[in-house]
Amino acid sequence: MTAQLAQMGLKVDNFDRIIALAGNPNTGKSTLFNALTGLKQHTGNWPGKTVTRAEGGYEFQNVKYKLVDLPGTYSLLSASQDEEVARDFILFGQPDCTIVVTDATALERNLNLVIQVLEITDKAVVAVNLMDEARRKGIEVDTRSLSRDLGVPSIPIVARTGEGIQMLLSTVAEVIEGEVKTQPIRVQGSPEYQRSITTLAEQIEQLYPGVPNARWLAIRLLDGDARVQSAIASGEISELVASQRRADVQFSRKMAVEGRQ
Amino acid sequence: MTETKQLQPQDVLAMAESLRPQLGSGFRDEIVQSMYTEAQRIVDRAVNKGSKKKWDLDQRIDRLVTSPIFGLPIMLLILAAVFWITIVGANVPSQMLATGLFWIEEQAANLFTSIGIPWWITGFIWHGVYRGLAWVISVMLPPMAIFFPVFTILEDLGYLPRVAFNLDWMFKKAGAHGKQALTMAMGFGCNAAGVVATRVIDSPRERLIAILTNNFVPCNGRFPTLIMLATVFVAASFPPVFSSFVAAGTVVGVVLIGVFFTMLMSWILSRTVLKGEASAFTLELPPYRRPSIGRILYTSIIDRTIFVLWRAILTAAPAGAAIWILGNINIQGVSLAQLIANFLDPLGFLIGLDGVILLAYIIAIPANEIVVPTMMMVYMGVGMMTDPPSYSQLHTLLVDGHGWTMLTAVNLMLFSLLHNPCATTIMTIYKETKSKKWAALSVVITLGTAFIVTFLTATIARLAGWV
Numbered sequence: 001m002t003a004q005l006a007q008m009g010l011k012v013d014n015f016d017r018i019i020a021l022a023g024n025p026n027t028g029k030s031t032l033f034n035a036l037t038g039l040k041q042h043t044g045n046w047p048g049k050t051v052t053r054a055e056g057g058y059e060f061q062n063v064k065y066k067l068v069d070l071p072g073t074y075s076l077l078s079a080s081q082d083e084e085v086a087r088d089f090i091l092f093g094q095p096d097c098t099i100v101v102t103d104a105t106a107l108e109r110n111l112n113l114v115i116q117v118l119e120i121t122d123k124a125v126v127a128v129n130l131m132d133e134a135r136r137k138g139i140e141v142d143t144r145s146l147s148r149d150l151g152v153p154s155i156p157i158v159a160r161t162g163e164g165i166q167m168l169l170s171t172v173a174e175v176i177e178g179e180v181k182t183q184p185i186r187v188q189g190s191p192e193y194q195r196s197i198t199t200l201a202e203q204i205e206q207l208y209p210g211v212p213n214a215r216w217l218a219i220r221l222l223d224g225d226a227r228v229q230s231a232i233a234s235g236e237i238s239e240l241v242a243s244q245r246r247a248d249v250q251f252s253r254k255m256a257v258e259g260r261q
Numbered sequence: 262m263t264e265t266k267q268l269q270p271q272d273v274l275a276m277a278e279s280l281r282p283q284l285g286s287g288f289r290d291e292i293v294q295s296m297y298t299e300a301q302r303i304v305d306r307a308v309n310k311g312s313k314k315k316w317d318l319d320q321r322i323d324r325l326v327t328s329p330i331f332g333l334p335i336m337l338l339i340l341a342a343v344f345w346i347t348i349v350g351a352n353v354p355s356q357m358l359a360t361g362l363f364w365i366e367e368q369a370a371n372l373f374t375s376i377g378i379p380w381w382i383t384g385f386i387w388h389g390v391y392r393g394l395a396w397v398i399s400v401m402l403p404p405m406a407i408f409f410p411v412f413t414i415l416e417d418l419g420y421l422p423r424v425a426f427n428l429d430w431m432f433k434k435a436g437a438h439g440k441q442a443l444t445m446a447m448g449f450g451c452n453a454a455g456v457v458a459t460r461v462i463d464s465p466r467e468r469l470i471a472i473l474t475n476n477f478v479p480c481n482g483r484f485p486t487l488i489m490l491a492t493v494f495v496a497a498s499f500p501p502v503f504s505s506f507v508a509a510g511t512v513v514g515v516v517l518i519g520v521f522f523t524m525l526m527s528w529i530l531s532r533t534v535l536k537g538e539a540s541a542f543t544l545e546l547p548p549y550r551r552p553s554i555g556r557i558l559y560t561s562i563i564d565r566t567i568f569v570l571w572r573a574i575l576t577a578a579p580a581g582a583a584i585w586i587l588g589n590i591n592i593q594g595v596s597l598a599q600l601i602a603n604f605l606d607p608l609g610f611l612i613g614l615d616g617v618i619l620l621a622y623i624i625a626i627p628a629n630e631i632v633v634p635t636m637m638m639v640y641m642g643v644g645m646m647t648d649p650p651s652y653s654q655l656h657t658l659l660v661d662g663h664g665w666t667m668l669t670a671v672n673l674m675l676f677s678l679l680h681n682p683c684a685t686t687i688m689t690i691y692k693e694t695k696s697k698k699w700a701a702l703s704v705v706i707t708l709g710t711a712f713i714v715t716f717l718t719a720t721i722a723r724l725a726g727w728v
Contacts, residue, residue, distance in 0.1 A: 026547045071460075105548065107308055111300035133548065140309040149303040160553065185303075187295050193288060196280040203273045221277040223289055229277075233270045 005169065007038025008057035008064070015057060015066035017176060020090055022117055023101035024110050025072030028129045030054075032101055032159040033069040036169075060169045068095065074109070076116045077225075084227075090120050094212055096176045097123045099168070104134035104141050104156070114150065118184035120216045125172050126154040131163070151183040196222060208238050319548055323423070327546075332427040337513060339420070343411050345509035348488055351403035358402065362395035385585055393581020396634030397573045401485050405569060408481060409561035412450065417552035421446050426546065433539045435524045436531025437474075438467035445471075445523060448478040450565060452682055453689040455480075460693075466537045470527050472690055473703050476682040477523040477710075479516065481569055482630030486677050487512050489633055493656050494670035511674075519678050522710060569630070572685070576628040583624055584638045598639055612712060613672035613719030615663070622676075627684045632677065668728045672715045679711035 021029045033039065037056030054069040070086040077083075090098055100117050102110035107128070114126055128143055146154040153171045157164035174180040188194065200218035204211060211217065217237070220228040231237050281288075326335050366387050373383040415421065425442035432439050440462050448455030455475040462468040479487060491511035496504035531537060587598035602616035609615040621636035637655075640663055659665040681704045682690070691700040722728050 108300055108304045111303060112296055115296050115300060133550070138310070142307045142309075145307040146303065149306065185299065187292060187299060189288070189292055189295065190284070192284055193292070196284065200273065200277055200280065203268065203276060207268050207270060207273055218277075219292075221274070222281055222284070223292075224277075224281070229274060233274055235270065 004061055004166065005036070006059040007036065008059055009038050015064045017063060017065045017096040018093065019065050019067050019172060020093065020095035020098040021067060021069045021101060022086055022090060022098055022113070023070075023072055023127075024074055024103065024106075024113055027072065027101045027103040027110065028159045029069055029072060029101045032099075032127065032129065032157070032165075033067060035159055035162055035165060036067055061173065063173065068093070073113065075113060076120070077223075087120075090117060091212055091216065095121075095123070097125060097172050099125050099127050099172065101127045101129050101159075104128045104130050105137055105139055107141065107146075111150075115185065115187065118150065118152065119186060119219065120213050122182050122184055123175055124152045124182065124184065125168065125175055126150060126152060127159075127164075127168055128154055128156045129159050131156045132158045132161070149185065151185050153180060153182070193222075204232070207232075211237055322549065323546060326420075326423050327426050332423075336424060336427055337517075339415070340516065341509050341513045343408065343415070344488070344512045345505060346411060347404050347408045347484075348492060348508050348512075349505050350407045351488070352492070354403040355399055358399035359395070362399055363392075366391055366395060381589070384589060385582065389582045389585025390578045391581070392638060393577040393584070393631070393634060394574055396581075396637060397577040397631055398570070400489065400634055401482075401573055401630055402566070402570060404485050404488055405481060405566045406562070408484065409450075409565045410557055413557045413561040413565070414552050417550065417557060419547045419549050422546050431524055432527065435527040436537065436539050437470045437527040438462045438464060438539060441467070441471040441474075441523075441527070444475060445478050445520070448475045448480060450481060451569070452476050452478075452480045452686040456686060456689045456693055464537075464540050466531075466535050467540065469694065469699060470530050470535055472693060473530060473699065473706060474523045474526045476686060476703065476707050477519045477526065477679065479519060479678055480629070481565070482573070482628060482683065483632075483677050484512070485630065486633045487515055487674055489655075490670050490674050490677075491515075493659075494665075494667060497656055498667075515674050515678055518675070522679060526706060526710070573628055573630045576625075577631045577634065580624050580627075580631055580635055581638065584635060588639070602639065611719065612676070612715035613668045613722065614676065614715070615669070617663070618669075618673060618676075622680065626681075629677070629683045666728045668719060668722045672718055675718065676711050676715050679707060679714060681708045681711075 021033055023029045033054065033056060036058045038058075039054070039056045056067050056069075058065050058067060068089060070089055071083070073083040073086050075083070076087040076090070089095070098117055098121055100114050102114060114124075117124055126146065128141055128146070131141070134141060141156065143154040143156050153175065155164055155168045155171055157168055159165070171180065175182060197215060197218045200221060201214040204214040204217050204221075217228055217232070221232065325331055369391070370383050370387040373387065374380070421443060424446055425439060428442040428445075429439035432441050441459075443461065444455050444458040447458040452475050455478070456472050459468045459471040459475070462471055488508065491508040492504070495511045496508040499507045531539075584598065587601070588596050590597045592600065598617075598620065602620050605616035605619040609617075609619045617639045618636055621632050621639055625632045625635050640658070659669075681687075687700055687704060690703050691697065694700065
């Protein structure tokens with residue numbers, strides 16, 4: 001890879017930015033993670049390879065990034081352990097940017113998760129991976145059209161060969177710095193639905209000032225998500241925000257000391 | 262406005278409850294549906310599917326390898342081929358390594374003796390610690406260095422999810438989760454890794470079943486044991502031309518027995534302590550991908566072979582030392598090892614084994630991979646054998662010197678397949694379930710099965726007069 005990117009392996013102590021890697025299972029998140037960090041996180045061609053999160057670091061244009069590889073999930077709405085890891089981190093870990101890795105040959109299925117991630121966060125970039133496989137199958141993906149419709153940048157990449165990775169990293173940097181404005185697509189629903197969410201979100205913000213995404217919590221509350229209900233009832237929300245930050249610091253130290261999970 | 266009352270969490274929850282009915286009952290589905298519609302609309306605009314040639318090839322392969330008729334036979338053939346390659350490829354390097362490493366032992370011991378170092382230091386270091394290491398390296402390294410890359414190729418190609426697909430119906434019948442096939446496949450590499458991999462299973466009940474039964478598939482630590490026994494005993498009674506095929510077939514047979522007990526125990530668990538129905542899930546069959554050579558070599562050599570070998574070495578060195586001490590502390594002219602072995606003999610006989618084998622299993626609890634080396638060392642220590650035997654002499658040594666029969670070999674394979682998980686796996690089970698009860702149960706279930714099955718085979722074989 002070019003001189004702009006420096007793989008930093010497990011040196012994630014003094015990072016400037018946190019990036020989360022999300023995506024469906026088996027879309028090449030771990031491959032991208034390895035390409036960026038120079039680590040050798042185990043990859044394998046079957047869904048569910050990564051069941052815990054892995055962390056590593058890279059430096060790009062003199063900014064140090066901590067990269068968190070989340071377990072692959074199809075949605076963020078159910079309650080299996082791997083999905084909870086992913087969703088808690090995107091929501092409470094407050095990454096500066098989330099890269100959603102998608103499979104260019106199976107975009108329909110992948111976009112459901114993209115849309116769910118975009119419900120949670122504004123700061124996201126979609127990496128359309130496996131472009132080589134798509135080309136081989138004669139599938140053409142117009143990433144400009146994707147970017148326009150999703151409201152966040154979409155970058156075609158081939159994680160295995162490094163194709164498009166420079167572009168991805170500079171876009172991530174631009175999104176973080178606000179040079180690229182994102183306007184993520186939000187599922188509208190009926191006017192009553194919109195009104196309900198707005199009312200609830202205001203209340204949640206009043207209750208827990210500084211909570212990362214009141215709108216998303218409001219949606220989950222309306223949906224009757226037991227996990228979010230209990231988190232709000234017990235005040236765990238503010239606790240969660242704080243503890244996730246603490247856990248991240250501890251986790252990074254542990255990784256740096258032990259070398260692996 | 263004077264709003265004195267501060268907003269409470271309950272108020273927010275109550276508001277959500279009061280808002281929800283206004284939205285109508287189907288609003289959740291509506292939202293999810295509109296997400297799907299939105300995704301579909303975006304993809305329609307951005308993606309041009311073009312010709313689907315390659316896709317068709319993938320599908321054609323899938324139709325074959327996951328077909329109800331050919332799926333399982335193809336799977337067994339692939340499995341047999343992997344073992345056959347391992348057995349054929351590992352034989353010669355194993356012997357070369359053994360010859361070389363034991364030659365070093367002898368030279369070094371002679372050197373120590375000639376410069377006047379006391380016999381017990383020489384013995385402890387070279388015939389104890391070093392010999393343990395030499396055994397483990399020569400028995401384990403070659404099979405692992407072949408088995409792991411081949412297994413990793415299958416994994417990278419995308420074959421494992423097809424295996425899960427083929428076995429799904431069996432697991433469902435057993436009341437377990439279809440993804441257990443994946444975690445079972447991981448268990449072939451390492452049972453501790455298999456236990457961690459069960460996190461992909463949502464339902465706690467089915468996850469526990471997967472955890473408790475993972476040990477019934479032999480991990481790589483136990484494969485060398487199985488391969489050695491299959492080669493030295495079972496295959497030896499066939500003409501040399503067929504011997505490697507017979508050995509591979511035997512190992513496949515043992516694996517099948519392991520899968521059978523996985524199903525049986527899952528079935529029993531899901532009808533007793535872990536009652537419940539199997540849950541449905543969608544399993545994605547990923548496209549076949551060309552494995553990347555560099556990554557395969559790295560994963561299989563560094564992550565797996567070296568990692569496992571290093572762990573074995575760490576446990577083999579102290580085990581070697583322990584055996585040497587047990588073999589050289591004499592009480593009234595009989596070594597401690599012999600005494601313990603004699604004590605365990607009746608129990609060993611009952612299950613078609615002997616005291617030395619049981620002693621080896623006890624010493625090897627930290628890591629299963631050193632059972633055979635430990636056993637050999639005890640036999641050699643006890644039987645005053647100084648020359649380390651080659652692969653072919655092993656047969657003579659065990660049969661003539663220690664009265665092994667086909668029953669001993671078969672039961673040792675069964676015992677090795679079914680007995681308790683290694684210390685690392687037990688610890689992992691404890692960490693994953695956060696419960697001493699389940700960790701203990703995993704030991705009880707496996708050890709219990711091992712004793713019952715070997716007792717039955719021994720009794721039947723004796724009653725039938727086969728031995």
